[in-house]
Ligand SMILES: Cc1cc2nc3c(=O)[nH]c(=O)nc-3n(C[C@H](O)[C@H](O)[C@H](O)COP(=O)(O)OP(=O)(O)OC[C@H]3O[C@@H](n4cnc5c(N)ncnc54)[C@H](O)[C@@H]3O)c2cc1C
């Protein structure tokens with residue numbers, strides 16, 4: 001067993017871990033980064049990027065099928081070449097992964113360890129059975145993994161997770177998706193648009209990350225017009241039938257039906273990778289999911305020399321948050337015991353469904369009833385949206401009743417990924433609804449819909 005003495009040890013070479021390692025080195029510390037899986041990050045290998053590549057193919061198919069209302073006829077069938085679709089997904093994915101791996105290659109060999117790290121005590125780690133690291137500080141950046149409820153175990157090899165989809169060499173014929181959350185909605189809709197027979201089953205009524213009941217109801221109806229989606233599914237039987245999965249369920253019409261699927265994609269949520277980390281050896285207090293209690297601004301676990309960043313802390317499991325948190329954790333690990341709050345931006349989340357879903361700032365569910373007003377706009381009659389035939393969507397913006405400050409928004413609608421940035425920047429600047437209305441709005445743009453919602457909020461504030 002080798003023994004290594006180091007200032008900062010980072011567990012996990014994902015987005016958060018790489019940012020932490022670089023921040024610690026930039027602060028002049030010695031550092032190592034330990035990785036138990038393949039290099040390349042979850043985002044590039046099996047997350048953000050390959051999912052968006054699949055969605056891009058699905059959008060192309062969808063657009064090609066929907067030209068007629070413009071008077072544009074595409075003659076003949078729209079043919080989906082599953083092998084070509086998946087070849088592009090994999091090759092572009094590999095290109096993105098290649099950029100990350102090249103970055104890892106530029107890290108000195110002596111700073112990289114391969115193997116599974118676990119705590120022996122607060123600052124001693126063991127990596128597989130080859131190295132003991134005596135570190136001054138440790139950054140946990142171990143990411144998250146899909147949670148697979150036991151009920152799905154009978155599906156055997158027909159059960160897949162998102163990682164598997166991006167290694168397909170062609171598209172299957174029939175896929176059942178469990179979990180209409182972010183992953184299930186994005187992948188379920190994309191597969192459906194690519195001609196795969198898709199059924200999406202939920203358990204608790206959720207649709208994407210939405211917490212505003214009116215927006216959630218609108219979203220459910222909008223998606224149900226395109227593919228089978230039951231957010232409250234009753235599943236009677238799940239089994240493996242050789243090279244098929246068999247699902248007996250009560251359909252939306254209330255009938256018990258049996259269907260066969262090539263695969264069952266389980267997207268029922270992700271959990272932080274904190275098991276098998278030996279955290280019980282640290283004495284750190286843990287929450288109910290086994291995550292050490294930590295400060296959201298400094299990422300420090302109590303007063304200890306341990307920091308936790310990215311999906312591992314289960315706070316805001318998104319790519320840009322992992323990058324920010326990694327940097328904060330790495331620089332605080334370097335300067336420990338002097339730790340400082342890192343940059344926390346206004347929160348923003350986008351689901352790349354069609355219509356897109358977006359959330360900025362405070363969620364509806366987190367607002368105290370009576371303390372805010374809701375401005376609303378429907379995109380159904382919104383000028384620019386109708387011009388493009390993208391006129392599906394409903395937006396709610398929330399404003400503080402006392403101060404008129406913009407608090408947050410939940411919606412689905414066209415160009416949500418862009419409007420979300422306008423709103424997040426406004427939130428971070430602390431603008432009121434009236435100050436936002438003083439900003440320029442071009443004509444004709446989808447943002448004029450946002451202006452309608454802001455005007456509605458302003459009118460309610462004035463009452
Ligand atoms: C299908 C999908 C689509 C997504 N799309 C988006 C999107 O569009 N936009 C967005 O913002 N976010 C998206 N996300 C979320 C985003 O990918 C994650 O928030 C982000 O990748 C988390 O980065 P991380 O550094 O925390 O974890 P990771 O990149 O997972 O890195 C953790 C690393 O730690 C390693 N590790 C774990 N345990 C140990 C151990 N004990 N010892 C050594 N190494 C260990 C793992 O092997 C892994 O390499 C998506 C996620 C998925 C799954």
Ligand SMILES: NC(=O)c1ccc[n+]([C@@H]2O[C@H](COP(=O)([O-])OP(=O)(O)OC[C@H]3O[C@@H](n4cnc5c(N)ncnc54)[C@H](O)[C@@H]3O)[C@@H](O)[C@H]2O)c1
Nearest residue numbers: 179180181182183202203204206267268269270317350351
């Ligand atoms: N566009 C993006 O930014 C993006 C895309 C994909 C993933 N992500 C990140 O990954 C995280 C995890 O995504 P996810 O979709 O796995 O989780 P999620 O928490 O968003 O959704 C899980 C869904 O599964 C449902 N569910 C739970 N148990 C079930 C069961 N037994 N049967 C049927 N449904 C069940 C839940 O009610 C919920 O609707 C997201 O929260 C997000 O942070 C982000």
